[in-house]
Amino acid sequence: MKAGFNGAAAVILAAAILYAMQRTTPLYSDIISPVPVAGEQGERIDTRAFALGVGDVHLARIVKTERFGRTRTYTTSGVWVLLEAAAEASRESLTLTSAEWRGPSGVRYTLSQRFSTMPGMLPAERLEPGLPKPVLMAFEVPESELAGGTLLVAPSAFTPLGEEVQVAITQLALGNIRSAVTIRQTGGPMPWVLGAE
Amino acid sequence: MGLGGGVMAKAISQSERRRYWMSLAGLAIALPVAVLVHSWESIAAWRAVNEHDPVMVGREESESYAGAEWRLTTLSRLPSGSAEQVVVLAEFEARIEEPNLLTEGLCAVVLTDAEGRRWQPAFLIEPIVRKMHPEAADKPRCGGLAFRNAGKGGTASMAETFVVPATANGLALSVTVPSARPRYLLFR
Amino acid sequence: MATEQRSTLRHRLFAFLVAGIGGTAAAAASFAMMVYETANPNTIPTIAAGEPIDTGRWIITFHGARIGSAPPTGTKPPEPKNFLMVEFNLDNRSAATSNVFSTLFAIDPPIADLPAPAFYLARDKWIASGVHPRMPEGMIAAWEWPATRPLPRDLRLVVGSQIYKRRDNLYGASGWFDRDPVAAVNLPVTADAIGSAQ
Numbered sequence: 340m341k342a343g344f345n346g347a348a349a350v351i352l353a354a355a356i357l358y359a360m361q362r363t364t365p366l367y368s369d370i371i372s373p374v375p376v377a378g379e380q381g382e383r384i385d386t387r388a389f390a391l392g393v394g395d396v397h398l399a400r401i402v403k404t405e406r407f408g409r410t411r412t413y414t415t416s417g418v419w420v421l422l423e424a425a426a427e428a429s430r431e432s433l434t435l436t437s438a439e440w441r442g443p444s445g446v447r448y449t450l451s452q453r454f455s456t457m458p459g460m461l462p463a464e465r466l467e468p469g470l471p472k473p474v475l476m477a478f479e480v481p482e483s484e485l486a487g488g489t490l491l492v493a494p495s496a497f498t499p500l501g502e503e504v505q506v507a508i509t510q511l512a513l514g515n516i517r518s519a520v521t522i523r524q525t526g527g528p529m530p531w532v533l534g535a536e
Numbered sequence: 537m538g539l540g541g542g543v544m545a546k547a548i549s550q551s552e553r554r555r556y557w558m559s560l561a562g563l564a565i566a567l568p569v570a571v572l573v574h575s576w577e578s579i580a581a582w583r584a585v586n587e588h589d590p591v592m593v594g595r596e597e598s599e600s601y602a603g604a605e606w607r608l609t610t611l612s613r614l615p616s617g618s619a620e621q622v623v624v625l626a627e628f629e630a631r632i633e634e635p636n637l638l639t640e641g642l643c644a645v646v647l648t649d650a651e652g653r654r655w656q657p658a659f660l661i662e663p664i665v666r667k668m669h670p671e672a673a674d675k676p677r678c679g680g681l682a683f684r685n686a687g688k689g690g691t692a693s694m695a696e697t698f699v700v701p702a703t704a705n706g707l708a709l710s711v712t713v714p715s716a717r718p719r720y721l722l723f724r
Numbered sequence: 725m726a727t728e729q730r731s732t733l734r735h736r737l738f739a740f741l742v743a744g745i746g747g748t749a750a751a752a753a754s755f756a757m758m759v760y761e762t763a764n765p766n767t768i769p770t771i772a773a774g775e776p777i778d779t780g781r782w783i784i785t786f787h788g789a790r791i792g793s794a795p796p797t798g799t800k801p802p803e804p805k806n807f808l809m810v811e812f813n814l815d816n817r818s819a820a821t822s823n824v825f826s827t828l829f830a831i832d833p834p835i836a837d838l839p840a841p842a843f844y845l846a847r848d849k850w851i852a853s854g855v856h857p858r859m860p861e862g863m864i865a866a867w868e869w870p871a872t873r874p875l876p877r878d879l880r881l882v883v884g885s886q887i888y889k890r891r892d893n894l895y896g897a898s899g900w901f902d903r904d905p906v907a908a909v910n911l912p913v914t915a916d917a918i919g920s921a922q
Binding site: 364415416446448453480481483 | 859
């Protein structure tokens with residue numbers, strides 16, 4: 340009787356241990372997730388492959404692009420977030436194709452592709468070692484996901500164990516959401532000029 | 537009966553114990569061997585695609601590589617319109633002996649400097665090249681097309697441009713043809 | 725010795741019996757389920773246009789279908805063509821921007837020679853990229869209708885579904901996985917301006 344009780348207890352204990360192990364095993368997506376390199380808006384953040392520094396962040400209800408004498412208007416149901424930044428390759432030429440805005444709730448907003456052909460947009464710029472380049476990023480984000488947002492930038496969205504820069508956006512003029520911001524193509528070393536309305 | 541059984545059990549346990557320890561020692565050898573055998577192919581494949589065997593070529597010299605005779609004709613710095621950066625124009629040629637080795641896959645051209653930084657060629661020919669060296673601007677990029685047009689026995693003249701910081705020194709041009717990996721050409 | 729042998733024999737017989745009964749019961753249950761499912765085919769509900777459909781990853785609301793001679797961009801193709809356009813509202817319920825809505829719904833019954841539709845963002849009248857979470861968008865799916873086929877009068881769409889698995893069965897990775905269709909929609913097809921391909 341006692342032996343039977345001990346046996347049952349051992350089986351229950353083993354099941355509990357196995358269940359706990361199964362529950363606490365890290366998700367495969369976590370195991371292969373990018374290695375974060377944390378930083379803040381306004382400072383240069385270095386990874387092994389590239390460096391990034393985020394400058395001004397502008398908020399707008401409407402974005403207009405001016406190019407070849409044509410103006411196009413882009414509306415959104417959220418708020419446009421335009422980030423002016425500088426990026427540089429560390430050892431080898433590369434392109435940063437993945438950028439996300441992570442809101443305070445953890446929801447991720449991928450770079451807007453709606454005017455991705457404008458010059459200076461991050462995924463279109465080839466970065467060279469030793470030559471910092473101005474880059475522009477645009478996101479569409481609901482107003483509730485603005486404050487406390489983080490910018491995540493990586494060379495590619497699918498590289499397991501690659502490095503990802505996580506920039507805490509600290510200076511955000513939440514009370515000053517412009518009705519419209521215009522991106523003008525210049526053709527100079529600074530490929531764009533922003534104009535607010 | 538009881539005594540005999542005891543001796544028997546002892547004898548069995550001794551030989552069993554020896555086998556046990558032998559097996560454990562065998563495992564210590566077998567495990568690393570198994571890991572090595574399983575990963576050997578991957579290691580070999582990784583070594584094969586990694587360029588780690590440079591074929592050094594000096595200025596004005598030519599070298600045989602991947603079925604052709606290669607020579608660097610120009611590696612010059614051109615102004616870019618900004619003080620921080622320069623445009624580097626590289627012109628090189630290959631006298632083709634075995635076209636089959638060359639035309640499969642893309643050839644990779646990279647500019648390196650003394651610090652080990654690597655620049656990939658610019659997507660478009662920089663305007664300054666067209667202005668200062670119009671004949672170089674019309675040359676094809678390194679690749680199957682240039683080799684096919686030249687044909688066996690012909691010479692393929694190719695050009696690539698790079699944008700690098702003005703402070704970069706010790707520039708060298710590296711050319712890799714996939715069929716010749718892990719060997720690569722390094723023009724100093 | 726003899727009693728011991730008999731007892732192991734009885735044990736074995738008992739084990740065989742239990743396994744046999746279990747196996748038979750499982751086979752019978754599976755057969756019964758198959759018979760039941762064939763007798764009562766799982767019909768998917770038909771949802772009216774304008775009603776939201778919860779597909780797991782997306783909430784989709786169909787507004788209508790029409791035939792036009794120009795895609796949603798408004799630029800007529802050089803040679804006359806007809807486009808079947810379906811207007812809908814799409815709400816991304818997942819935690820990240822996604823453009824995986826191209827296989828969300830399909831024409832039922834499938835049309836063999838129909839190329840896959842292009843998806844447009846209604847506000848831009850341009851090819852849509854990703855739809856962001858918590859930001860529902862008006863969208864248009866446009867099929868280039870083959871000239872050899874008669875234009876449809878009405879359209880039946882079957883809407884698929886996806887579920888989120890925190891750990892998938894293969895890798896233990898999180899992701900969205902396709903499930904059975906959850907709804908069907910019948911839309912009358914209006915013709916705004918039929919091209920001369922007709």
